Amino acid sequence: MSFLIGENMTCGYGGADILHSCSVGVDPGEIAVVVGPNGAGKSTAMKAMFGMLHLGEGRVMLDGTDISQLKPQERVLHGMGFVPQNNNVFTSMTVEENLEMGAFIRRDDISGTMAQVFDLFPVLKDKRRQPAGELSGGQRQQVAVGRALMTQPRILMLDEPTAGVSPIVMDELFDRIIQVAQTGIAILMVEQNAKQALNIADKGFVLVQGRNAYTDTGAALLADPEVRRAFLGG
Amino acid sequence: MADVLNALVLIANFIIVPGFAYGSQLALGALGVTLVFGVLRFSNIAHGETMALGAMFTMLISWWLQSMGIGLGPLPTALLALPFGIAASMCLCLITDRAVYRYYRRVKASPVIYIIVSVGVMFIYNGLVRFIVGPADRVMVDGQRFIMKAKDFKTATGLDEGLAIKTSQAVSVVCAVIAVAMLFWFLNRTRTGKSMRAYSNNEDLALLSGINPERVVLITWLLAAALATVAGTLYGIDKSFQPFVYMQLLLPIFAAAIVGGFGNPLGAIAGGFVIAFSELVVTFAYKRVVAYLLPESLEPAGLVQLLSTDYKIAVSFTILVIVLLIKPTGLFAQRTT
Amino acid sequence: MIQSQRTIMLFVGMATLLALVGIGQGWDVALLLVNMCIISAIMALGVNIQWGYAGLFSIGSMGFAALGGLAGVIISAKPVPGAWQAGGLGVIGGLLSALITIVLGIFVWRRLAHLGRWRYWITGVIVLAGFIIMRSLMGPAITAIEKIDPAAAGYLGGMGLPILLSWAVGGIFAAAAAWVVGKVSLGLRADYLAIATLGISEIIIFILKFENWLTRGVKNVTGLPRPVPYEVDMIASPAFQGFATAIGTNAIAAASIIVKLCYAGLFSAVLVLVLYLSEVALRSPWGRMMRAIRDNETAAAAMGKNVTARHLQVFILGSAVVGIAGAMLTTLDGQFTPTSYQPLRFTFLIWVMVIIGGSGNNLGAVLGGFVIWFFWIEAEPVGLWLIELITSGMAQNSPLRAHLLDSAAYMRLLTMGLLLLLVLRFAPRGLIPEVKR
Known part of the structure; x- marks a missing residue:
């Protein structure tokens, strides 16, 4: 069981559910990356874990306690930090x-x-x-x-931190994020640039249509030919 | 040379001095409007009436002080009553927020609903003022009328034109400077003030940072009430207290806030002075100024006035329209992208 | 069906209230109230077209109503002999030069975009020059006009046409003003339309108050012709006297009631026509589109609807209806009194009518017009009575009692505000809610 974990999360906006029993977790000092095609529910998973969406099913656990009912501001008090995309x-x-x-x-x-x-x-x-x-x-x-x-924070959540920045800036930003992780903070981020992100990831979650498709270490996912073909462009 | 000086004194007496006083009053009014807009995101139609109420509270307390024989000597008693007037209107604004506006925040109503709600509040404030003191015109100023009389200026300088400075004009400018300095100190130097700016700039991120929106709203109403009371009182001392006037001030105040860019406090101050000086410059009759500057043979027959003073309200409207046409985000808009 | 029953009940209730006034305070008073109620209802319909159909928040009804009143003067007042000869040319020249200046200014502004900062100066100089030309043309003309028989005339005078014509002209005047305001402020934040309309209506009132050559200003234009018979003529006619005796009343009372009934008939005709047209429009594809835009502007814009142009259209239509009602009001009064236009009464009270009646529902707006005007008028005696009751325990010469009795009139402002807030909070859809189609 991870330090922060969203277990079997099912939720969405208003009508249809976007996440279907999706699980994501991260441990201190670790970088976990959520990747997947557009509309896979990556950002939704982040919002659900930070309490910006109401969970239909599942729960969010932090250090062994259930925090599913807490508002985002209260999660900040519990040591979670969030960087929105926009x-x-x-x-x-x-x-x-x-x-x-x-x-x-x-x-x-x-x-x-x-x-x-x-x-x-x-x-x-x-x-x-x-x-x-x-x-x-x-x-x-x-x-x-x-x-x-x-x-x-004990956990830093980043929603597409490299959206709209140049490759050089992206590399530098990733370096900094590794540095942050080395101080013992757990990092959970959603990334559009899947290959580069998995490169620095200890853990990777590939989401497809709101479900966990592949979960492994970053290196293993990069090596997996099926993942490469379907999500990393060969 | 004396002619040029006389012309300058004329302009100082009829445009510059009153412009600074009126501009200060407008700037304070526009600041209140812009703060409410920045945080609650609607144009508060009731702001003019809040000014009237604040001025009324101050006036009632200053009457009581006068009856007790307490005064400030040469300065208007109203200044002494001002803190109490501010406190009273703060209470009123908080009660209004609790009873009226809070519900709409909870249901996340659209801005236009807020405006309509503020119309209801305006009716109530309007009725309150008239119910308590009636619609009559009342003198709010006491103490020494002038700091410098036109006659004294003439004897001191030997010029033909006099320069008069009313106590109320000086008080307006000084009070406005103090109020603005305190406001900006609060907004830029204190944690609470910064959280207010943060909330106004990016509501979602402010929530993520743990800023309590209800507290920000509360502080905003307190500030708006204080600014409205000071503005209303200064206007009352400078001219006189007439309940209906404050609704007519709504247009120049909103024009000032829009010129400055809604939600931008510095812009609101600039906007207030732009509107005040434009009004005076456009409606001043330059006949005597021109007479001093030109040879006698060219003396103008008319008043050399662009617009009759009856239309000073048209000046703020014209400026408003020009700003809306050219740069709707305001001439002093902050860079927010 | 429940809704239509409720609507009928509400209107029957309103009619009962008016009948009670008729019995209690006399039918003359009741009919005057009815006439004012109808005019209020039409104004509320106009505002409802803007707010209920399109979600536009305008607070300028006062100005548009006053323009309607101005139409009454221009169309129906007796011509002033010699006024046009004295200054007509100058006035027309002045107005023309103003128009040319504006057109030229806009043209230059649009064409000189590449000049950068110079564009501001060039346009500014053109506008200033045009303004000075206008002033120099109009100044002497105005002086000449105002010199003609200042006690009775002193203005350009009207055309001496039937005043009924002014109802249409009033609508056109208001529509033209609305076009200008709408062009400037639509398409921006909702707040800007509110503030711009607040401004234009204040300016219209100031112009009507101070431009003596046009409206005699605060001296008022009185004695506008009526579209209905005069009481004195009726009373003088023996046939009418016979009729009055036959129905068992005196001729003076009967004449006064018949005149008011005639007005009521004319006004009702307009009300029914406007109501019918509004309903037809609301049910048409155009009305559907308007509601679609109101409910989701972004989606409507994405579907290729020109939201700003549609808003302009609906804003003009609603303002025109307010203008028609304004002309009707002047007709009923038989005079034009610029000082009587107060924003609380002509702008904000109309809003209370629309909100309380039921935004988006035309019948609701009509009912709101009746109910609110009724209470606006009747709140005064009722409030006075209430305060007398409350203070009856106090000494007769108590200053507090005297103050409260003096201030009773302002109770109604408080009441209206409270009513508006209560309805917005607890029944935001009003007395007759909008029908979801």
Whole structure:
């Protein structure tokens, strides 16, 4: 049993279910990646695990306790951090203020965590007084990840962090994510760039039409000829 | 040389000084509208009446203070009553939010429903003001009328034209500067203020960050009530307290907020001054200014006035229309992409 | 079927209320109330077309109603001899130059997009020049016009045509103003239409109040001709006196009631016509499309519907109906009083009617018009009576009692606001909810 696990999740928006008894899990220090074709329910799985969707069936367990009934804000208090795919920074606020807002629920001194984030993303330190809306796409993603890290989460969930950034920026972002994982944080992310993502993944979940199609280590999935043919373009 | 100076004094006396006072009042009003818009995302039609109510509370308390023989000497007693007036209208806004608006947040009503709801609130506020003090025109200002009288200015400088500064005008500007400084300190320096900006900028992300929306809304109403009371009181001291006037102020205030870009506090201040100065510049009769600057033979026969003062409301509307046509997001829009 | 029974019950209830007024306060009062109710109902229909059909929030009914009133003046007032000779040319020239300026300004603005910053200056100079030309043409003309018999005329005067014609012209005036406002503010956020209409209606009122050459301003235009007989003529006729005695009343009372009945007949005809046309439109493919746009703008736009153009259409139609009602109101009053136009009364009260009657339902809007106008008028005596009751325990000379009695009139503002909020909260679909088709 993993540290964070969504078990047999079945849910959707309004009418039809998008996820059908789908399970996803991750352990501390590990990177788990959810991949799959468009409309497979990758982002839905993330939203379900973060409490933004009501589960029809199944449950979400964190460190052995059932958190299925908690609101997203309460999950933040329980050590989960989430980076949405779009609109994931406060555009009119400076980088520093973005990080401060990330730490809104903390009442203790946040300067240490902020220093860590600046160590991880040095470019943000230079631009700390600049509105986040004026940054480039890759820098914005760094702000978004940094914001989520400010609560010192035990789990960081990322919804397509590399959407719309150049390959070079993507590689750098993945390097940073590995660095974050090495500090002992569990990382669960959804990725469009399946090959590159599985390359850095300890665990991979391939979803097809809301169901678990393949689940294995990243390397094993990359090596699996069937997965390669169907999802990784040969 | 003296002619040029006289012309300048004329302009200062009739455009610059009143412009700063009126602009301060409009800016404070527009700030309230823009804050409510930024957080609750609707145009609060009842804001003009909130100003009237706040001014009324202040006026009632200042009457009581006057009857007790308490005053501020040369300054209007209303200033002393202002904190109490602010507190009263804050209470009223919170009660309104609890009783009226909160339900619509829960059901996630569309902005247009909020506007209609604010029309209902406007009726009630409107009735309250008239019920309590009646529709009559009342003088709110006391103490010393002028800081500088036109006559004194003339004797001091030897010019033909006088420059008068009313106490209420100076009070307006000073109060507005203090209020704006406090507001921006709050928005930019405090945790709560920043959370308000965050919520206004990106509601979903604010929720994800653990910002409590109800608390943000509460603070917004408190600020809007305070700003409305200060704006309404300053206008009341500067002109006089007439309940119906505040509804007519709604248009210039909204125009100022739109010129500044809805939801942008700095823009609202700029917008307030743009509207105030445009109104005065367009409706001022330049006959005497021109007479000073041109030789006697070219003295104009008419008033040299672009628009009669009766139409000052048309100025804010024209500016509003131009902004809507050219840049609907406001001239001072923030970069949000 | 339940709904139609409910509708009938509500209208019967309304009729009973009016009948009670007739018995209690006299039929003269009741009929005046009915006439005003009908006019209110038509205004509510106009607003309902905008809000109920298309979800447009306009708060400018006051301006459009006043334009209808202006039509009444222009069409039916007695011509002022010499006024056109004195200043007609100047006024027309001024208005023409304003029109040319606007057209030229828009043309230049559109054509000079490549010039960048210069475009602002060039357009600005054109507009300023046009404005000055207009002022210089109109200024002397206005002075000349206002000099003609200022006590009785002092304005351009009307055309002396039957006032019924002004009902149509009032609709056209309002439609033209709505076109301008709609062009500017539709297609943006809903808030902008609200604010723009609030602005235009204030400006229309200011123009009517201050442009003496057009409307005599605050001096009012009185004595507009009637579409129905005059009481004095009736009373003077022996045949009518005989008729009055035959039905057992005196001639003065009978004449007053018959005049009001004539108005009621004319107004009802318009109400029925507008109601019929609105219903036909609502049931037509056009009405279906409007509702589709209202319920899901994005989807409708994706299906190739030009949402902004449709909104403009419906906004103009609704405003025209308000304009017609405005002309009818001036006809009933027999005079045009610019100062009587108050936003609370002419804009926001109409909204209360629509919301309480049932947004999207034409019969609902009509009922709302009747009910709200009825209570708006009757709330005053009732409120006074209530306050007298509450304060009856106080000393006769108590200042609080005197203040409360003085302020009783403002109770109705509170009541209307409360009513609006209660209906929005607990019965948002109104007295007669929209029929889901």
